[in-house]
Amino acid sequence: xxxxxxxxxxxxxxxxxxxxxxxxxxxxxxxxxxxxxxxxxxxxxxxxxxxxxxxxxxxxxxxxxxxxxxxxxxxxxxxxxxxxxxxxxxxxxxxxxxxxxxxxxxxxxxxxxxxxxxxxxxxxxxxxxxxxxxxxxxxxxxxxxxxxxxxxxxxxxxxxxxxxxxxxxxxxxxxxxxxxxxxxxxxxxxxxxxxxxxxxxxxxxxxxxxxxxxxxxxxxxxxxxxxxxxxxxxxxxxxxxxxxxxxxxxxxxxxxxxxxxxxxxxxxxxxxxxxxxxxxxxxxxxxxxxxxxxxxxxxxxxxxxxxxxxxxxxxxxxxxxxxxxxxxxxxxxxxxxxxxxxxxxxxxxxxxxxxxxxxxxxxxxxxxxxxxxxxxxxxxxxxxxxxxxxxxxxxxxxxxxxxxxxxxxxxxxxxxxxxxxxxxxxxxxxxxxxxxxxxxxxxxxxxxxxxxxxxxxxxxxxxxxxxxxxxxxxxxxxxxxxxxxxxxxxxxxxxxxxxxxxxxxxxxxxx
Amino acid sequence: xxxxxxxxxxxxxxxxxxxxxxxxxxxxxxxxxxxxxxxxxxxxxxxxxxxxxxxxxxxxxxxxxxxxxxxxxxxxxxxxxxxxxxxxxxxxxxxxxxxxxxxxxxxxxxx
Numbered sequence: 001x002x003x004x005x006x007x008x009x010x011x012x013x014x015x016x017x018x019x020x021x022x023x024x025x026x027x028x029x030x031x032x033x034x035x036x037x038x039x040x041x042x043x044x045x046x047x048x049x050x051x052x053x054x055x056x057x058x059x060x061x062x063x064x065x066x067x068x069x070x071x072x073x074x075x076x077x078x079x080x081x082x083x084x085x086x087x088x089x090x091x092x093x094x095x096x097x098x099x100x101x102x103x104x105x106x107x108x109x110x111x112x113x114x115x116x117x118x119x120x121x122x123x124x125x126x127x128x129x130x131x132x133x134x135x136x137x138x139x140x141x142x143x144x145x146x147x148x149x150x151x152x153x154x155x156x157x158x159x160x161x162x163x164x165x166x167x168x169x170x171x172x173x174x175x176x177x178x179x180x181x182x183x184x185x186x187x188x189x190x191x192x193x194x195x196x197x198x199x200x201x202x203x204x205x206x207x208x209x210x211x212x213x214x215x216x217x218x219x220x221x222x223x224x225x226x227x228x229x230x231x232x233x234x235x236x237x238x239x240x241x242x243x244x245x246x247x248x249x250x251x252x253x254x255x256x257x258x259x260x261x262x263x264x265x266x267x268x269x270x271x272x273x274x275x276x277x278x279x280x281x282x283x284x285x286x287x288x289x290x291x292x293x294x295x296x297x298x299x300x301x302x303x304x305x306x307x308x309x310x311x312x313x314x315x316x317x318x319x320x321x322x323x324x325x326x327x328x329x330x331x332x333x334x335x336x337x338x339x340x341x342x343x344x345x346x347x348x349x350x351x352x353x354x355x356x357x358x359x360x361x362x363x364x365x366x367x368x369x370x371x372x373x374x375x376x377x378x379x380x381x382x383x384x385x386x387x388x389x390x391x392x393x394x395x396x397x398x399x400x401x402x403x404x405x406x407x408x409x410x411x412x413x414x415x416x417x418x419x420x421x422x423x424x425x426x427x428x429x430x431x432x433x434x435x436x437x438x439x440x441x442x443x444x445x446x447x448x449x450x451x452x453x454x455x456x457x458x459x460x461x462x463x464x465x466x467x468x469x470x471x472x473x474x475x476x477x478x479x480x481x482x483x484x485x486x487x488x489x490x491x492x493x494x495x496x497x498x499x500x501x502x503x504x505x506x507x508x509x510x511x
Numbered sequence: 512x513x514x515x516x517x518x519x520x521x522x523x524x525x526x527x528x529x530x531x532x533x534x535x536x537x538x539x540x541x542x543x544x545x546x547x548x549x550x551x552x553x554x555x556x557x558x559x560x561x562x563x564x565x566x567x568x569x570x571x572x573x574x575x576x577x578x579x580x581x582x583x584x585x586x587x588x589x590x591x592x593x594x595x596x597x598x599x600x601x602x603x604x605x606x607x608x609x610x611x612x613x614x615x616x617x618x619x620x621x622x
Contacts (some may be wrong), residue, residue, distance in 0.1 A: 193620030
């Protein structure tokens with residue numbers, strides 16, 4: 001399957017020697033006619049696609065002032081050139097953020113600026129040809145919209161917004177990406193990215209109730225569609241399906257149980273993720289978000305809490321109120337919406353949770369900041385809270401914690417390599433190459449600090465790492481959910497773990 | 512789109528070899544698909560594939576990894592009820608590779 005070379009992992013993250021066009025062949029599968037049409041786009045490339053693309057570009061620059069400013073303001077200073085994980089992993093100069101932006105910018109200049117209209121060669125303006133469209137399709141699907149480059153740009157140019165606009169333009173001409181568009185369609189028809197029907201979801205949750213009771217002796221509930229519950233939990237559907245995601249879900253449920261919370265999941269809003277953002281489509285992003293509002297109203301909840309999902313939290317924190325607000329029907333004394341880590345950290349601070357950190361002593365943890373949480377949102381009520389909350393929770397439940405190189409964490413975090421709609425098998429090469437900077441930083445703390453596991457708070461990060469880190473000699477089970485660590489250390493009232501700790505279980509346990 | 516020929520019938524598959532019309536699936540297709548990946552399906556593989564079929568017929572989706580490992584563990588013993596065993600059988604991932612052979616839709620999303 002893998003007919004590419006895995007880059008060599010070195011001691012430090014270095015700037016590679018350029019290999020022009022080395023990733024020009026990378027392109028995701030094109031969306032089928034029905035995937036396109038379900039989202040309101042033409043089923044295949046329209047005949048007058050050049051005109052449609054330019055009209056769309058014009059429409060976008062009038063709708064988003066930022067887009068116009070980003071296209072105009074680059075001075076080619078070069079600060080961004082070595083900041084993209086895909087450039088560092090592929091050596092392809094078109095994966096330098098400035099070069100990626102220029103794929104769109106050169107067309108913008110040709111058709112929308114005076115200099116570009118009359119002296120195109122002088123200002124790097126180019127006609128919109130089929131070759132340019134192919135380049136767009138290839139290289140705008142080698143950007144995970146992680147926004148690391150924008151942190152280092154003196155003008156604050158956000159490549160993610162340019163990449164989103166490019167994808168919106170490509171959708172408008174009928175050249176969409178199968179992975180994202182098929183998935184958004186599933187959200188509309190089934191309720192989640194996975195295509196998990198309500199009956200299957202109920203079956204998974206029942207199974208988890210059995211498992212947790214077997215493990216702990218406590219009947220922890222995983223409620224579904226409970227009208228009148230206080231809290232609606234919206235979490236990525238991967239939490240119902242994949243490993244280690246599902247261990248995180250068990251953690252949320254145990255925390256809710258132990259704090260006596262009244263909570264529920266919803267079959268119609270059984271997905272926190274919103275790929276509408278990845279394809280730059282305000283309309284689809286809004287339609288996906290509306291399910292959450294509708295479910296909250298229908299169930300009559302007072303609060304909405306989001307599970308461990310990176311881009312969902314960016315949307316929830318930064319855009320949800322604009323997209324589908326106002327949320328005046330929710331209890332205004334809680335954050336709207338709230339992150340599960342804010343909830344859990346709040347309870348840990350109050351002291352409502354009994355923790356036995358020794359349960360996690362077989363591990364030394366590090367933490368991967370997810371791009372959309374780190375650079376597109378916040379937790380708590382102060383800047384940087386999104387960096388502290390996950391670390392606070394991990395340190396509250398684990399004795400051994402080490403941070404990775406600060407050049408690769410917090411606002412400078414590297415993307416996992418699978419974000420922004422690239423987490424698909426047809427893009428495995430770019431995913432494996434894109435994880436290189438994170439793998440390098442991880443290897444360093446593994447070798448020098450004895451780190452054994454890396455925790456994450458995003459379904460995409462968790463899946464991407466479990467699939468791609470093995471290319472660099474790590475194992476799948478070295479990736480854990482933050483709430484999995486909480487789950488392991490939490491000593492629930494009336495549990496077997498409590499009895500064992502307090503010596504009231506009647507067994508003669510030696511340890 | 513590509514197609515698989517089997518016993519004089521043509522079966523349409525997508526870019527990754529997944530059956531397009533899932534109602535067409537017949538057991539013989541599994542080995543034909545496995546041939547492409549140099550895999551020989553044994554009884555051990557078929558224990559998994561049969562469970563996938565049963566689960567799919569009831570729930571219209573592949574089972575979660577945890578549901579699958581639990582079911583296999585119950586049937587074949589605890590030592591086999593883990594993802595390590597499943598990855599030995601299906602090195603490209605039990606969720607995706609086994610689903611393909613069993614004629615189930617590919618799990619999509621953040622998995």
